[in-house]
Amino acid sequence: MTYTSHYSVLKKECLDSLLEKHDKNGKWVFADLTFGGGGHTIALAQAFPNSIIYSTDQDPEALENGHNILKENGLEKRVTLIDTNFVFFPNWLEENAPHVKLDGVIADLGVSSHHFDKHERGFSFLGDAVLDMRMNTADSTIKTAREIVNLYSEKDLVDIFKNYGEEKLAKKIASRIVDYRKKAEIDTTKELENIIFHSYPPKQRHGRIHPATRVFQALRIEVNQELKVLEELIPRLLPVLSIGGRLNFISFHSLEDRIIKHSFKSLLKSDLPCQIITKKPILPTEKEISENSRSRSAKMRVLERVKDWPSKNKYKKDFI
Ligand SMILES: C[S@@+](CC[C@H](N)C(=O)[O-])C[C@H]1O[C@@H](n2cnc3c(N)ncnc32)[C@H](O)[C@@H]1O
Numbered sequence: 001m002t003y004t005s006h007y008s009v010l011k012k013e014c015l016d017s018l019l020e021k022h023d024k025n026g027k028w029v030f031a032d033l034t035f036g037g038g039g040h041t042i043a044l045a046q047a048f049p050n051s052i053i054y055s056t057d058q059d060p061e062a063l064e065n066g067h068n069i070l071k072e073n074g075l076e077k078r079v080t081l082i083d084t085n086f087v088f089f090p091n092w093l094e095e096n097a098p099h100v101k102l103d104g105v106i107a108d109l110g111v112s113s114h115h116f117d118k119h120e121r122g123f124s125f126l127g128d129a130v131l132d133m134r135m136n137t138a139d140s141t142i143k144t145a146r147e148i149v150n151l152y153s154e155k156d157l158v159d160i161f162k163n164y165g166e167e168k169l170a171k172k173i174a175s176r177i178v179d180y181r182k183k184a185e186i187d188t189t190k191e192l193e194n195i196i197f198h199s200y201p202p203k204q205r206h207g208r209i210h211p212a213t214r215v216f217q218a219l220r221i222e223v224n225q226e227l228k229v230l231e232e233l234i235p236r237l238l239p240v241l242s243i244g245g246r247l248n249f250i251s252f253h254s255l256e257d258r259i260i261k262h263s264f265k266s267l268l269k270s271d272l273p274c275q276i277i278t279k280k281p282i283l284p285t286e287k288e289i290s291e292n293s294r295s296r297s298a299k300m301r302v303l304e305r306v307k308d309w310p311s312k313n314k315y316k317k318d319f320i
Contacts, residue, residue: 003065007292008039010030010300013282015047017302024048027104031055031243033086036062036112038069044106045075054097055320056082056089058136059113069116074283085136087229090236094273101242104303108250109131109133111220113294122146123220125193125212131186133223146221154178164227164255172253173199173215192216217253227259238272241305246277250300252278257281257299264303273309276300 016303022028028051030043033058044053057063063083070076084092086107094223111123113137122145130143149157154174161170176199177186186192196212197205205211221227237247247264251257264276281299289296 002118003037003115004063004112006037006039006112006114007294008037008043009108009292009298010250010282010288011040011043013107013252013284013300014040014108015043015091016281017277017282017300018247019047019247020104021304022048023247026103028105029053029100030056030106031089031102033089033105034109035066035081036108037114038066040106041079042069042075043072044104045073045078051078051103053079053083054089054093055079056084056092058083058085058088058114060136062112062137077176085229087233087236089233090240091241100240101245102237102240103242103245105237105241105245105247106250107233107248110226110252115313119189122189122216122316123216125189125216128188130192131189131192131219132215133220135224143223144220144222145192146185146187147274148222149177150181160222161218164221165214165216166254167214167218168189168275176282189216200310221255227255230256230259232261234260235267235270238267238274238305240309241249243303243305244260247303248300249302252294252297252299257301260301260315264288264301267303273306275304275310276307277304 024047027197030044030051030053030232032044032053032055035041041053041055045051047274057066063081070079070081096165115121115123119129122129122132128161131149133145134142138143157174157177158170161167161173167173176195180186182220186195193212196215200211221262241247249260251260267274268276278301281301284295284298
């Protein structure tokens with residue numbers, strides 16, 4: 001099996017956030033919730049040579065490749081690779097390592113280069129493949145993009161394209177999809193790309209962003225319930241952080257970033273003291289963007305669990 005290597009976004013900034021808090025020789029426990037190509041996990045293991053790391057991924061190909069790269073890097077003993085959706089990781093920890101507290105968590109959200117580059121996975125309109133888009137291809141209960149475009153009502157399609165893709169032509173595209181499927185099923189990425197492309201007025205078809213970009217993003221988010229799991233995950237992580245432990249969340253679009261920002265703010269009202277480290281998100285440097293254009297929309301936000309509420313915490317008054 002070939003696995004497309006992944007450029008790890010904001011890797012230095014992520015490590016710096018943890019090195020700022022933790023001595024590099026300490027026996028820290030970290031979690032990388034989005035193992036992917038393993039870039040962040042390996043960098044973390046190298047920066048903290050006495051640490052142990054729990055890494056999760058829900059993609060069977062990422063996991064299979066992951067076991068190989070951990071072996072190649074001699075990290076099988078220090079890194080535990082867990083086959084799970086990250087939303088269940090706090091339960092996994094409770095069942096398998098109930099006394100463990102995490103000194104740092106990294107989540108580099110969304111899909112990896114591998115998902116786009118391996119056209120058979122059905123994420124990319126650049127290839128021609130069955131519309132699948134599941135990260136977890138081992139779970140046949142997850143609705144694929146093909147099922148969604150063929151079975152969802154026109155209204156539901158409009159909502160998904162608007163809410164998850166911020167697509168201005170959501171209504172027109174959904175209506176064309178429904179017309180098309182009266183005659184034939186929409187099976188492939190190219191068929192869908194073609195319907196979307198022709199929903200756009202000719203003058204708007206050749207802009208900087210391909211007309212199908214937003215709808216493909218929306219479908220991917222719906223298939224993998226990306227926003228729902230993110231929203232559920234964040235509050236469940238605070239109790240498993242150590243004092244001084246940090247959450248480092250990297251997002252790639254405004255919908256994710258909004259959830260992270262609001263979830264972090266809500267944690268300031270929980271009963272466990274914490275503080276937001278990044279008043280404004282950390283962005284990639286010009287150099288990183290020039291090396292990897294996919295990093296251009298990345299934003300990282302950091303939250304730290306602390307011993308006592310900082311006196312300046314503007315939410316403190318709400319609950320004392
Ligand atoms: C952007 S890539 C991570 C790349 C990685 N940080 C690196 O440096 O190679 C995201 C990875 O997280 C996985 N993923 C996304 N959402 C997930 C979830 N809810 N649970 C588990 N894994 C998830 C994807 O399958 C993908 O492999």
